[in-house]
Amino acid sequence: MNSTIISNQVDPLLSNALAMLKPGGYLQWDEMDALRLACHTPEGVAAETTEQMVRLMAMMMVAQSKLHHDWLYGIEELLEGRGCEVVSHEVLEPKRELMRATTDNYLLVWRDVIRMLPETPMPLPPGMGLPESLSRRSFAEMLQKAVEETSKGASLAMPYHVTVARKKA
Secondary structure, eight states: OOOOOGGGGHHHHHHHHHHHHHTEEEEEEEEEGGGGOOEOTTTTTOOHHHHHHHHHHHHHHHHHOOOOOOOGGGGHHHHHHTTTEEEEEEEEEEOHHHHHHHHHHHHHHHHGGGGGSEEEEEEEOTTOOOSSSOOHHHHHHHHHHHHHHHHOEEEEEEEEEEEEEEEOO
16 A cells, blocks of 8 residues: 655655665565545546545545655655665556455545544535535545445556665665
8 A cells, every 4th residue: 555654754764674775685665656546437437526535535644644645756866865776666557457456445444534534514625626524424425425436437546656776885
């Protein structure tokens, strides 16, 4: 899934990983690109609520958990700055055959979010294509609609970054 790099502070984890790596050793960093989580739909399938859920969860991930993924777009420079040679960096687009499993995983995670939300509606920022407010009940209703949309073929997926680096001698 995604790593839990808080507030783009990848340095502590990277420092520890590289400290354990011998000179000439290899490090492979695999990371799902959570910022590019998207709803995919076959022609003729509407998924407005699922798309809203993606935007909502991205906003909550950054605002509540401080789980930014901006650092991922500079992983090569981070590794090079730590004395590594980047051997390869690939961005793999999601495979259609894995989209259903990814979708089911996200629906289960979203179900667990319900209990963390307030019972009384809290306002949401305008201009993001989100409802005006959110509560446990409204989120549960959105989730139910998203489940219905995904049962008709809507799916969730994101690219996957694979970076291989060698620690210089």
